[in-house]
Amino acid sequence: MTKPITNPDLFHLEIVREADHLKISLALQRRGEIQTVRQVEELFVPLDSIGRRSARLGETLNQANRHGRLTPELLARLKETGQLFRDELFSAKVKEQLNTRGIDHLILSLDDQLVHIPWELLHDGTRFMGQRFAMGRVIRTRHTILSPFARDIPTPMQMLVLADPAGELTAAYQEGLAIRDFAEGFKDKLNVFFRSGNVSEDFIKAKLRYFDLVHFAGHADYDPRRSSKSAWRLGQGRLSAEGIVKMAGTGRMPALIFANACQSARADHRRADRGGQTRIFNLANAFLLSGVKHYLGTIWEIPDDASKCFAMAFYRHLLGGLSVGMAVRTARQAVADILGEQNTIWASYLLYGDPTTAYFHAPATERAAENVGHEPAPALPEAVTVGTRAPEDVIRFSPAGGRKRRLCVAIAAVMVLCAALGTFLAAAWIGSGKRAADYEQQALASFQTGDYANAEQTCRYMQQSWPERAFSHLLLGNVHFLKGKFAEAGTFYRNAVAAPQGTVQDKTEALLGLGRIASEDGLADQALGYYRQAAAMSPRNESACIAEALLLNRRGDHHRALALLKEAAAVSSDPAALEALISQVQSRAELADDRQRLERIDRMIDDLLARMDSGPRTLPANTWSSRSLSIWLLPFTAVGYDLHEGRAELMTSGILYHLLQEQRLQMVEREMLDRLLSELKLGASRLSEPNTYLSLGRLVAARLIILGRLVHEPPQTQVTLRCIETETGQVVAVISDVVDGGNAVSQTAAGLAAALKARLAAYYPVRACIVEEKKDFLVLDIGQRQGAAVGMSLRGVNADLVVKVVAVEADRCTAKIQGVNTSAGVGLQLEAIP
Structure with missing residues (x-):
């Protein structure tokens, strides 16, 4: 069965229409909490004008997709329209809540009369909502849910790829082949069935229920006057919305359907009938009412190559263990990175269903898909025009051409069957038993739960049976590194890099491991060399970019560090953590170019040193009224070893970023502190002594000192903050949290900062x-x-x-x-x- 991913923190935004009013409630559901009471706001909204504006926006984007991209002027207008929608549809309170950092998932519960509004394109001044959140639509409808029961999901799941079922669109056929070939790298999780050419309506209706996942790549005929007549175009007939609804109630429908076709999720602005119910079914509505749990489709026309790029990115991340919503969001970002923001394909896709659901996890077996040289989608050259799946833009092949291609496909199918038969007979001759990938999955599961003894035992067996595979060497390197056995870890990492068989990810992680050993040994140049090799092998690997950037930043090369961090942020799974660090490094880079500010800091240091022996500071005469809370956040100390370079720096910058959002809290300038410590020749060991940090805290007029400590106890890292008053030495607050595989650094930093601010507000009332x-x-x-x-x-x-x-x-x-x-x-x- 599918399940939500570790119960993530999420927003639940519910919007219901009543005449010309909207009733809106927004709830922030924290991990493990259930909110029993929600506040509802009522807004008057000009829904007719919003409907017309939505329709005009759709036509504009259709035209842009036919030409391949938006002009800069149209992109700016799209953002302005998104901001206008946001101002009209959301109250000030809802907008403020949605700006909360660290919340990535959003469930948008909509009245079925509001589905035509492009909610994903609402713009907050920085990003579109579909880029900001892993979001999914859940529809409130008066229609009867015809198949209310969830489908039992087996392992492996069954997937049907319908590629160009009408036999007239080469790009869709190529897309289907690419998805089939990619998915076959996950055979322990997914069985893939491929159909193309002369597919009939009867075949779809008879076979669809056998599959858990369905990918459709072809034409969708959209009928704006009669949405129930909208349909998938097939080789024999059409699968219409009306026909889909009739399939409900007889067996259970697929869990997820991805209709990668033009306007396959479009819904027009329509007035409801007197009963408050629209009796029109579009394709998305029909599938959902018939029991499909997740439907991913498009609301505009889509270019062929760009849609393939999106689909490959989506399945890559879905099979990699991300939730459905996060896979969609990450695919949007990947397409924008490859094709540019002005290519609007990323804006065309809508997800219906719970965005927190994950259909797959990410064990070692799924690494098999990441072979050396494999890329999720090719970068496309600049072009004035590109093909789309709109019917008027498609070249139809002659019947003879279609027969020729089907003959080739048939011959290829026979060859594949023969190869499969040979493989089966060979397997039967060798005998039954686990594959290497099964042992890799077992070893990784043990490692991720902290059972290093079992992980090591499994890896030793794999080295005897499959010494040419890199994975066992990599995992043994990680185990020994976390135990502090750097010499043994280095040997295993080098063996992983040199192994004849290994994925890009495995070899990249081995190079990063060698970099971590060099960094722990104080060999910064050597560490940089390994990190650069890792980045060259896997250019989009965020860990390699971050590690190199942090070492450069420590050396004072802030400008190069900043460039690398921005590269990492574009592909990061935790961009919020990098956002805070980027801000801090940028400040340091600007300081390096600001002579006047440097001179001011030097004068302050001289003044502080002159006052060191002048005795304690005089307390203010008025001890009742509040003072600003000046804070010095010391560098974190660490116990144990961490596979990730600079987690302490990411945590420090994240906490600092969130504390600075509070007007009353003021941070002592980090640059001044660094130069003061350098002038006094104080290292980390002296700085950790209470007398030292309290004296320095008073010297720089810090009222509070925050000490951070990371204790690495794999698979978790415990983070503890101690807040101490410099004037009295009294501990004001002690707060702790845990970072693990399901808890991003940015989320932990935000939670710690919020808890600390609440404790300070209670301890120091205004x-x-x-x-x-x-x-x-x-x-x-x-x-x-x-x-x-x-x-x-x-x-x-x-x-x-x-x-x-x-x-x-x-x-x-x-x-x-x-x-x-x-x-x-x-x-x-x-x-x-x-």
Whole structure:
């Protein structure tokens, strides 16, 4: 059975239409939590004008796809239209919530009268919603769900590839072959059946229910006047939406259908009938009502080569273990990276169904698909026009040509059957038993759960039976590295690189392992060499780019480090973690070019050193009112070994990034601290001593010091933060979390920062004193830097007085007295109401 991927944090956005109003609720569902109460907002929305604008947008993108790409002007207009949609359809509160970082999945629950709106193209000023989220649509309908029961998913799953079933579109046929060949690398997970040419409607209706996954590459005829007549075009007849609905209730439909055809998921703007129900079925609606759990299709015309590129990227990531929604999002990004953002193919695809569902996991068997030289999709040359699957753009082959091709296909099929028979007889002669890939899967499963003894035992057996395969050497290298046995690990890694049989991923990881050993031994030049070899072998490997960038950054080569980090961010599975690090490295690169700022820091260092022996700082006379919370985040210390270069730096920059979003928290300049430590010749060991860091904290006017610690206990890494007050040495907060395979660094950093901010808010409540009276208004001695915010309410201490902040400056704010009272007076103490 399929299941959600480790219960990810996700947004659940529910939108229902009532006349010209929308009822909207947005819930953030954290891992393992169930929200029992949701707030609903009601908005008046000009739905008719939105419907017309959606239709015009579709025509614009259809024209762009026929020409291959949008002009820069049209792309800018598309973003503007997406922002306009977002402003009209979402309230300010919903927009603010959707900006929450670290949440990647979004379930969009829609009224069936709202499916025509291009929700995936709503734009937040930075990205389209379909790029920001791994999202899937779930439709609320008054129609009867004709097949409500889930399909039992076997192992291996059964997949049907229908490639050019009408026998008239060469590009679709080639796409089907490419998908079949790629999927056959996962035979322990997937059995692939390929059909092309003269496919009939009766064949589809009779055989479709036997399959768990179906890929259709061909023509879809879209009828804007009668959506129920929209259909897949076949060699004999058509499979229409009406016909699909009739299939429901007799056996269970496939779990996932990918209809890679023009407008295969399009729904027009239509008024509902008086009963509030649209009796029109489009293709997507028909499949969903008949019991299909996931339907992936397009809402516009799609270019042939670009659609193949998307499909290959989608299956590569789906079979690699990503959720359906994340596979779609990653495929969108891959196509945009290869073809450019102005090629709109990435915007054409819609997913219906729960985006968190994962049909596959990523054990070692699935590495077999990543052979040396294999790429998910070729980069396409610049072209003025490209072919699309719109009927008017297709060259129809003559009947003779079709017979000739079918004859070739038949001959090829006979040859394949003969080869398969030979393989079967050879296997029978050799005898039964596990394949190498089965042992690799077993060893990887043991390694991922921390059972290193079993992983090592399995790998030793594989080395005796299949010494030419790289994987066992790689895994033994990882086991020995994590145990701190670098010499043995290095030998295994070198054997993996030299092995005659090995995937690009295996050999790349072995080079990264050699780089980690060199880095741990302090051999930075050698480590850089290995990381560059890894990047050359696998240019789109984010780990290689990140590792090289971090070493360059430590050396002070911030500009080259920044370029590499941006490359990694384009293909990263955790872009939020890199976003924070990129911001930090960019700041350092700018500082290196800013002589005036460097001189200012030098003067500050000289001043601090001069004051080192001047005794303790004098505390402010007013100890009641809040002060800004200046924080020094020390470099993390680590216990144990980590296969990933620089996880501590990624964690530090991520936490720092989220803390800086709080106005009251101010960070001591990292550049100044680095230069101060260098001037004082303090290494990491001295810096970890309490007397040292507390003295330095007071010296740089840091009110709080945060100590971070990583304890690597594979397969997990525990992260702990200790927040200490420099003036008293008192521990204010201790917070910890765990990073594992299902928990990204950015998510952990965001969670730790949020917990720390909540603890600091409770420990240091916002407090103020009245410094001036102005009729119904009061001036308080705190401002934005001390935590004051418009709308904040404060209560008088031992006084019947409540005030509400109405205006805020940097260090002052104005508050209005609530109700009638005579308790206000200069010097009165106030405290924020939680």
